[in-house]
Amino acid sequence: MGALADSATALVHAAGPFWLVRLQREEKLLPAAVVREEVGDRIAQIQAAEGRKVFRKEKMTLTDEVTMDLMPRAFSQRKSIEALMDERNGWLWVNHASAPRAEDLLGALRDALGSLPAELPDTRHSPAQTMSQWLLQGNLPAGLQLGADADLADPQEGGGEVRARSMLLDCDEIRSHLESGKLVQRLALEWDERVSFVLDKDLTIRRLKFDEQLVSANDDIEEDELVRRDADFLLMSETISELQTLLVKSFGGLSE
Known part of the structure; x- marks a missing residue:
């Protein structure tokens, strides 16, 4: 593996027994206020055109429809989390304080490698x-x-x-x-x-x-x-x- 370039797109890098891996995901940013406003507009249109109330179940359906309609136009945000692996000693460190986010990365590694038996170290003394x-x-x-x-x-x-x-x-x-x-x-x-x-x-x-x-x-x-x-x-x-x-x-x- 060549030297790590100064690029956010480099997802894997290796030197000696060490591997640096990055899990990168793209998340759509769709503010709830935008969805609520669009749902409100559609409810008003239905009430004006059909002269009836829109009840809870239909509101939920409209919310799903609005979300699907607006998602392609939503801003994208890339989030990444890194892990360092020591192939020689069998260590793996995840550079994130959130346990669920760390487990996301471990899950992605398991999918890529087929298996990855990883657990927190348990020492003889507390x-x-x-x-x-x-x-x-x-x-x-x-x-x-x-x-x-x-x-x-x-x-x-x-x-x-x-x-x-x-x-x-x-x-x-x-x-x-x-x-x-x-x-x-x-x-x-x-x-x-x-x-x-x-x-x-x-x-x-x-x-x-x-x-x-x-x-x-x-x-x-x-x-x-x-x-x-x-x-x-x-x-x-x-x-x-x-x-x-x-x-x-x-x-x-x-x-x-």
Whole structure:
């Protein structure tokens, strides 16, 4: 596969063991107010021509007819969602916070490939309990540092929640909440001066941001912009894969 061009139409790209795929869909934008106005006009025409009321069932039929009539003239909007696949280690990351949208992409991949057994990683140790211990004891895995945000919650139904933002997490206030039984639900972390991110208790990685030094690592490749783009893609993909491997290992590895 050649280097990824600067084009929104490129749906698949590969470099080394990594594949970037994009699901792109075109959605028609037909405002409900436009439909209601046209339905109202047609109802008025019927009432004037036939001297009768238009009841609910007929209104629903008219709404369907108007929608079908107006759809070809509606504006189109393209929406896309991307996924990164690591063929070497069997990882797949979907770049979207919505679970239904992520499942749309997985469904499209299953249709294209015939099958795709994908599920969230299940680790031997509970991420919520393990991250809580990190905050209580300050014993983060090598290379990981605390960020400045955390969400805590009592596991009991109806228990309280705490959202810490832009604060020092290694403090008595946070430890007091944890000692009272609350567990980490989300935790902001930094890794090896390469990336910052927020980790959920289900191992979802959010707000992933690459360090500026990493982003500019391939700037010296000037002779071919597409070659540099390819090198950037490979570097970022390798970084994400290494981070995922570290996180799973930090929670005891995958369950059998």
